[in-house]
Amino acid sequence: MKSIEELNALRRASRKLVALRDGITGTETYKYHIMVCGGTGCTSSNSEKLIELLKAEVEAHGMQDIVKVVRTGCFGLCALGRIMIVYPEGVFYSRVEPEHIHEIFEGHIVGGNPVKKYVYSETLDEDGNVKPLTETDFYRKQVRVVLRNCGVIDPESLEEYVARDGYQALAKCLSEYTPAQVVSIVSQSGLRGRGGAGFPTGKKWSFVADGPKKYIVCNADEGDPGAFMDRSVLEGDPHCIIEAMAIAGYAVGADQGYVYVRAEYPIAVHRLRVAIDEARREGLLGRHILGSDFSFDLDIRLGAGAFVCGEETALMTSIEGKRGEPRTRPPFPAVKGLFGCPTAENNVETLANIPQIILRGADWFAEMGTEKSKGTKVFALGGKINHTGLVEIPMGTTLNEIVNEIGGGVPNGKKFKAAQTGGPSGGCIPASLIDTQVDYDNLISIGCMMGSGGLIIMDEDTCMVDMAKFFLEFTVDESCGKCTPCRVGVRRLLEKLDKITEGKGTLEDLDELEYLCNYIKQNSLCGLGQTAPNPVLATLRFFRDEYLAHIVNKKCPAGVCKALLSYTIDKDKCIGCGLCAKNCPAEAIVRTDYTAPGHKLASFEILSEKCVKCGVCMDNCKKIKAISKR
Amino acid sequence: MKKFSNIPFKGTPEQEAQLRDWLRQNRDMQGVAMPALQKAQEIYGYLPIEVQQIVADELDIPMSELYGISTFYAQFSLSPKGEKDISVCLGTACYVKGAGAIMDELSKELGIEADECTPDGKFSLSACRCIGACGLAPVITVNGEVYGRLVPEDIPGIIAKYRD
Numbered sequence: 001m002k003s004i005e006e007l008n009a010l011r012r013a014s015r016k017l018v019a020l021r022d023g024i025t026g027t028e029t030y031k032y033h034i035m036v037c038g039g040t041g042c043t044s045s046n047s048e049k050l051i052e053l054l055k056a057e058v059e060a061h062g063m064q065d066i067v068k069v070v071r072t073g074c075f076g077l078c079a080l081g082r083i084m085i086v087y088p089e090g091v092f093y094s095r096v097e098p099e100h101i102h103e104i105f106e107g108h109i110v111g112g113n114p115v116k117k118y119v120y121s122e123t124l125d126e127d128g129n130v131k132p133l134t135e136t137d138f139y140r141k142q143v144r145v146v147l148r149n150c151g152v153i154d155p156e157s158l159e160e161y162v163a164r165d166g167y168q169a170l171a172k173c174l175s176e177y178t179p180a181q182v183v184s185i186v187s188q189s190g191l192r193g194r195g196g197a198g199f200p201t202g203k204k205w206s207f208v209a210d211g212p213k214k215y216i217v218c219n220a221d222e223g224d225p226g227a228f229m230d231r232s233v234l235e236g237d238p239h240c241i242i243e244a245m246a247i248a249g250y251a252v253g254a255d256q257g258y259v260y261v262r263a264e265y266p267i268a269v270h271r272l273r274v275a276i277d278e279a280r281r282e283g284l285l286g287r288h289i290l291g292s293d294f295s296f297d298l299d300i301r302l303g304a305g306a307f308v309c310g311e312e313t314a315l316m317t318s319i320e321g322k323r324g325e326p327r328t329r330p331p332f333p334a335v336k337g338l339f340g341c342p343t344a345e346n347n348v349e350t351l352a353n354i355p356q357i358i359l360r361g362a363d364w365f366a367e368m369g370t371e372k373s374k375g376t377k378v379f380a381l382g383g384k385i386n387h388t389g390l391v392e393i394p395m396g397t398t399l400n401e402i403v404n405e406i407g408g409g410v411p412n413g414k415k416f417k418a419a420q421t422g423g424p425s426g427g428c429i430p431a432s433l434i435d436t437q438v439d440y441d442n443l444i445s446i447g448c449m450m451g452s453g454g455l456i457i458m459d460e461d462t463c464m465v466d467m468a469k470f471f472l473e474f475t476v477d478e479s480c481g482k483c484t485p486c487r488v489g490v491r492r493l494l495e496k497l498d499k500i501t502e503g504k505g506t507l508e509d510l511d512e513l514e515y516l517c518n519y520i521k522q523n524s525l526c527g528l529g530q531t532a533p534n535p536v537l538a539t540l541r542f543f544r545d546e547y548l549a550h551i552v553n554k555k556c557p558a559g560v561c562k563a564l565l566s567y568t569i570d571k572d573k574c575i576g577c578g579l580c581a582k583n584c585p586a587e588a589i590v591r592t593d594y595t596a597p598g599h600k601l602a603s604f605e606i607l608s609e610k611c612v613k614c615g616v617c618m619d620n621c622k623k624i625k626a627i628s629k630r
Numbered sequence: 631m632k633k634f635s636n637i638p639f640k641g642t643p644e645q646e647a648q649l650r651d652w653l654r655q656n657r658d659m660q661g662v663a664m665p666a667l668q669k670a671q672e673i674y675g676y677l678p679i680e681v682q683q684i685v686a687d688e689l690d691i692p693m694s695e696l697y698g699i700s701t702f703y704a705q706f707s708l709s710p711k712g713e714k715d716i717s718v719c720l721g722t723a724c725y726v727k728g729a730g731a732i733m734d735e736l737s738k739e740l741g742i743e744a745d746e747c748t749p750d751g752k753f754s755l756s757a758c759r760c761i762g763a764c765g766l767a768p769v770i771t772v773n774g775e776v777y778g779r780l781v782p783e784d785i786p787g788i789i790a791k792y793r794d
Contacts, residue, residue: 044763044776078765225721228762263668263705264761301661302668304703305759321661322695323702339660382723382764389765423722456722470725480702 001283003291004171007162014163021087021152032067032109033087037151039074039235040228040267041389042081049098050082057105067109073236075151077138079388080120085133085151092133094120137405138387143368145376146229146352147392150236155271158278161239167284169355170243173250174292182251186354188362190374195219195310195347196422196451197527198373198440205252207334209342214254216245217338217345219315220261220268223307224423225474227454229378230348232390234261234268237352238275242285242298244351247358249296252344256297260315263302272300307424307478311526312345314480325482326526349378349453369395373439381407383456384414395439399429402438403457414459418542422451424471424478425531427538428464447541449534463560464543465550469497471535479528486529489520493536501561505551514540555630562613565629567606569617573626576601580617580627586610589617632701635709639680645673646684653688663691663699667706676707704759712747712754714792716740717771721760724768728781732768733757735782739789753792 001007016027025031036042036051054069075083080094084104091114093104100118107115114130122136133139144150153160161167173182187202208214218241222230234241245257261269276298279285287295301319308314309324316338318324337343353375357365366374373395379402382388386408393402399419403409410416418428427448429436436442440450458467472494481487496513499505517533524530540547549557556564569580571594581589581604588610595602606617606627621627652669656662666689670681677700686693700706718724718733737743740753747754763769766778770788777788 040762041765044761044766044769044778078763081765223759225725225760226723226764227760228764231762264759301664303705304664304668305705306703307759318664319661321663321665321699323698325702380764382767383726388723388767420722454722456726458726462726470722 001290002288004175007167007171007290010159011162011165011168014159016163017157017160018153018163021090023088023090025088029065030068031088034067034069034109035072035085035087035151036069037073037075037081037083038071038155038267039078039232040265041074041078042083043267045082046098047082050084050096050101053098053101054105057101057109061105061110063109070154071156072153073150073155074232074390076142076147076232076390076392077120077387078390079386086114089114089130090132091130092120092123093118137408138389138391141397141401141406142392143376143394144392145356145365145368146233146349146378147236147390148356149240150232150390153237155236155238156274158239158275158282158284161237165359166239166355167243169358170246170250170284171290172358173247174290174294179251179253182247182358185362186251186357189353189357189365190362190369190372191350191353191357191365192373192440193347194349194353194377194452196425196449198450201346201350204334204346205248205344207332208252208254208344209335210253211342213256213339213341214252215338215341215343216248216252216254216257217312217316217319217333217343218245218257218259218351219310219312219345219347220259220265221303221310221315222262222265222348222452223310224425224452224454226380226382226456227423227452228380229390229453231262231265231268233348233352233378234265234272238268238272239279240352240355241272241348242275242279244346244354245298246285246289246294246296247354248344248346248351250294252342254344255295256299258299258301258319258338260301260303260309260319263304269300269302276300306480307474308480308526308528311528314526315345316343323480325480326528328525347452370437370439370442372441377438377450377453379453379455381455381457383420384410384459384462385457386411393438396437398435398437400434402455403434407457410457410459414461417458417460417462418464420456420458420467420535421454422449422531422534423454424474425449425527425534426451426454427534428458428467428542430542432542447538449531461558461560463501463556463558464539464546465497465501465556466558466560468535468539469494469501472497472532475528475532479532483523483525483529485520485523486525486532489516489524490529490532492516493520493533497536500547500550501556502563503550503554503561505547507551509551510540510544510547559629565613566608567611567613567615567617567627567629569604569606570626570628571603571605572596573624574603575599575624575626576603577624578604579620580604583616583620585614585616586612588612632706632708634679637710639678641674641678641680649673649681649684650688653685657689662689663696664703667696667700671706676710678708709747710751713752714773715754715756717756717758717761718744719759719761719763719767719769719771720757721762721764721767723760723764727767729768731782732770732780732785735785736770736789739785753789 019027082096084093104115183205191201192198309318313327314324333343378392420428479486618627769778
């Protein structure tokens with residue numbers, strides 16, 4: 001493509017490819033589009049098999065001109081995977097098994113009637129009629145800006161992206177705006193960095209210094225455990241990131257970009273590669289893009305499993321091919337970044353907002369959200385929640401809405417205890433603050449942080465001391481070792497927590513924990529160390545009683561910390577079958593001489609000094625339930 | 631702490647030619663060391679000293695620097711993996727849903743700890759960072775094949791599938 005006219009012509013020609021998914025029929029010969037989720041979650045449960053079977057059905061019925069099978073990105077409702085949507089009706093099939101395909105195809109595609117027993121129950125109304133997905137609890141409160149194309153288009157098709165206004169924002173920048181105007185639009189929109197720290201994106205761009213060579217870097221090293229927002233964008237809408245990076249390049253005057261992706265995301269890397277190749281072939285990357293004077297190209301660099309590389313200076317060091325250790329700032333990357341040149345680095349989700357801001361205007365974006373946090377935020381909901389998956393909500397939505405309405409609440413009738421945000425750098429929001437409106441500043445004011453978007457829900461069975469310990473084990477493992485507060489300090493924190501969970505903690509340990517936490521926060525070189533104590537500080541703040549229970553009462557209230565558990569047999573419930581004693585690895589269970597009223601055999605008891613607390617006995621007593629742990 | 635393994639290196643001339651070709655074609659790439667080691671690991675499955683020496687020679691980068699890089703990043707392995715490599719996701723979502731017990735069960739079933747290989751070279755076991763299949767938590771992968779929504783009782787059956 002050599003001009004904007006050619007891009008517009010392609011858009012007009014491609015519109016019909018996606019019209020059916022908006023319920024508009026008759027623009028093409030296809031009567032049905034069957035969209036199968038090809039995100040990492042569904043692919044892990046082999047959704048590829050569904051595509052294979054569907055294509056075989058299409059062929060067997062000779063319906064190649066009537067039915068199109070499309071592999072898309074993530075729909076968001078990962079807990080219901082494998083997922084499949086049939087257009088034009090938009091019927092949502094959940095937990096589809098390969099064995100269901102024949103029946104669904106015969107009933108729905110050939111027969112014209114959705115096969116209701118496989119349709120997601122929440123999309124059926126009382127009379128059994130199928131309603132649109134957008135009217136379910138999960139989607140109703142969501143606003144899709146970043147995820148607008150995820151699950152809607154084929155990520156490996158440039159035409160489908162262009163049909164949904166793809167590359168129009170880049171064309172608009174090149175033809176209507178000066179670079180300075182682009183920066184100012186992004187500034188006015190109020191967009192803040194979605195990687196966690198929330199620095200204003202427009203400001204970041206405006207800081208990029210002059211120089212003969214500049215770079216744009218996309219941080220796709222999404223390392224927080226339980227976070228998969230960026231991956232889903234790359235898998236579902238890779239062209240959007242390419243377009244946004246080109247816009248950023250135009251705005252700051254860079255002609256080369258790098259996307260730094262975790263190697264653990266093979267599908268995302270593949271789709272991004274396909275998209276870059278196609279964009280290059282079509283002249284949307286390369287020299288004189290769309291006939292303008294602007295040239296820009298992109299390369300992918302793979303991470304190699306180092307969490308610290310998500311930190312911006314460490315990431316650049318890693319792209320340079322070295323050990324991914326952070327550098328001191330200043331100089332900031334905007335002045336001296338990648339290969340010593342001025343660099344603008346943005347996170348995937350941040351970039352995904354850019355094309356829409358350009359097309360729909362700064363005011364449109366600034367209307368969403370709260371006073372200082374504009375737009376939407378994508379969260380990866382995980383842990384003890386019914387609707388595990390990906391949600392995009394306007395800033396300012398309350399945690400209660402996210403957990404109980406969108407997320408469908410905590411499963412198995414358990415009580416919500418806390419939500420963990422920001423992974424190993426973040427904190428937790430306790431049940432008492434469930435009405436907190438989620439935005440950057442509110443979360444910071446309660447000692448928590450937005451983080452990149454992992455939102456792990458915990459119920460009463462989660463021990464908060466153990467949780468803090470889990471994150472510290474992670475940071476100890478991932479500390480790069482360059483600065484002492486992080487390398488040594490975090491390890492000392494972990495030792496203290498180990499001591500506490502083993503029942504050997506003292507009250508002085510709590511004071512020392514707090515002192516050390518603050519010291520590490522103030523003195524570490526990079527974001528990893530500065531935020532590593534957060535999980536401890538947050539749990540100390542909201543769940544001090546649990547720490548005290550471990551230290552003073554030598555008990556773990558959630559029943560997680562092994563050293564503090566004890567197993568007991570209710571001698572009146574025990575029927576004396578001996579299954580527990582037979583399976584006990586430590587020979588810690590012996591028969592007593594007590595026979596409970598109504599029972600024929602004598603009861604057993606556990607010798608606490610021999611017990612290794614493995615829990616095998618309790619598993620073996622599931623029927624009678626005579627064994628309990630406390 | 632990563633160490634070079636004692637297992638004898640069994641690289642073939644074809645592998646070496648493939649690696650040297652790639653290195654010669656890409657030696658001018660900015661920041662080539664990481665992609666080079668990734669390519670080498672893709673070809674050989676791990677990065678023994680012999681392979682790192684080839685990379686060092688072709689790119690004219692000191693061996694010490696490559697060793698520094700290969701020991702910094704978790705993904706680079708200095709020892710070979712078992713025929714079947716089992717990875718347990720210990721991401722937060724999996725952890726909250728009981729990945730710890732899954733790891734214990736695997737360890738018990740195979741008789742090895744994490745980051746070890748069975749003496750017959752059949753299985754290796756490791757913990758990995760979040761693979762992003764949080765909807766299926768807890769998950770393990772066996773040579774890349776994903777098993778999700780697991781309980782410890784599922785483990786013996788899965789292992790049995792791969793034993794012969």
